[in-house]
Amino acid sequence: MAEELPGSPPEETLSLWKREQARLKARVVDRDTEAWQRDPAFSGLQRVGGVDVSFVKGDSVSACASLVVLSYPELKVVYEDCRMVSLTAPYVSGFLAFREVPFLVDAVRRLQEKDPHLMPQVLLVDGNGVLHHQGFGVACHLGILIDLPCIGVAKKLLQVDGLENNALHKEKIRLLRAGGDSFPLMGGSGTVLGMALKSHDHSTKPLYISVGHKISLEAAVRLTLVCCRFRVPEPVRQADIRSRDYIRRTLGVPGPPASGRERFRNYPLTSCCGDMCSFTRSPSYTLTHTLFFHSSHFG
DNA sequence: GCGACAG
DNA sequence: ATCTTGTCGC
Numbered sequence: 001m002a003e004e005l006p007g008s009p010p011e012e013t014l015s016l017w018k019r020e021q022a023r024l025k026a027r028v029v030d031r032d033t034e035a036w037q038r039d040p041a042f043s044g045l046q047r048v049g050g051v052d053v054s055f056v057k058g059d060s061v062s063a064c065a066s067l068v069v070l071s072y073p074e075l076k077v078v079y080e081d082c083r084m085v086s087l088t089a090p091y092v093s094g095f096l097a098f099r100e101v102p103f104l105v106d107a108v109r110r111l112q113e114k115d116p117h118l119m120p121q122v123l124l125v126d127g128n129g130v131l132h133h134q135g136f137g138v139a140c141h142l143g144i145l146i147d148l149p150c151i152g153v154a155k156k157l158l159q160v161d162g163l164e165n166n167a168l169h170k171e172k173i174r175l176l177r178a179g180g181d182s183f184p185l186m187g188g189s190g191t192v193l194g195m196a197l198k199s200h201d202h203s204t205k206p207l208y209i210s211v212g213h214k215i216s217l218e219a220a221v222r223l224t225l226v227c228c229r230f231r232v233p234e235p236v237r238q239a240d241i242r243s244r245d246y247i248r249r250t251l252g253v254p255g256p257p258a259s260g261r262e263r264f265r266n267y268p269l270t271s272c273c274g275d276m277c278s279f280t281r282s283p284s285y286t287l288t289h290t291l292f293f294h295s296s297h298f299g
Numbered sequence: 300g301c302g303a304c305a306g
Numbered sequence: 307a308t309c310t311t312g313t314c315g316c
Contacts, residue, residue, distance in 0.1 A: 127306060
């Protein structure tokens with residue numbers, strides 16, 4: 001049975017979360033640390049990872065966390081890990097990591113134990129890096145916890161530090177001509193927090209790229225671009241597709257194939273997900289994740 | 300009451 | 307995030 005998730009955490013919890021973000025933020029490295037990152041052709045780069053969490057319709061707790069690893073430059077999937085999980089924290093803008101990151105860390109840990117030679121050299125994360133309220137989005141958070149280069153790839157502009165999706169911003173987007181065109185996202189302090197990137201010649205909406213950990217913004221944008229067959233870079237796109245498929249296979253098609261709108265009529269989700277989840281976490285999300293964070297570092 | 304709101 | 311079918315276009 002799925003636990004109830006509060007609509008919004010108490011102010012005290014948000015305060016703890018902010019303090020944790022501030023503490024971990026000091027460890028972020030926003031420059032290139034690997035040789036391949038400075039190479040014009042990324043020679044030396046062989047594996048790029050992508051992570052995502054997809055949700056079960058009508059259930060705020062059940063989700064599928066996925067990690068995929070793609071070969072570079074072929075962009076073929078060489079590793080996939082999908083897992084049903086029970087989320088313990090609600091979604092709060094600015095605190096996405098506290099909802100999703102524990103399960104992503106678990107996935108990376110499983111890879112480390114099962115196929116360490118397939119460990120990606122960089123991870124593309126669905127969400128922001130330093131382009132964030134506290135300068136510490138989910139891509140930074142994950143990067144710090146697993147000590148791997150991470151890139152924040154957001155599909156919508158997070159309006160922080162004076163950044164606004166206003167008429168001027170939309171005009172700048174309109175002026176992006178070809179795939180690869182971009183413009184900097186300057187925060188109020190004059191710092192470049194990220195880049196708006198047209199990832200495809202015929203894509204209207206840009207991607208919002210920011211540094212997660214152990215990579216420069218320039219390399220992050222350049223790598224994202226070479227991973228794009230479509231608007232969303234292939235590692236993130238494959239993680240998304242496969243996690244959604246996993247949910248469909250697991251919860252959506254228990255019986256003979258039905259047709260039309262008959263297929264996904266509110267199946268009893270809770271019965272099956274209890275068995276699927278090997279993680280049973282504390283019902284309270286107040287301190288659980290913070291404690292979990294301390295105990296997780298390797299590599 | 301109104302706008303904002305990564306996933 | 308998710309709800310949604312076909313359809314127009316390269």
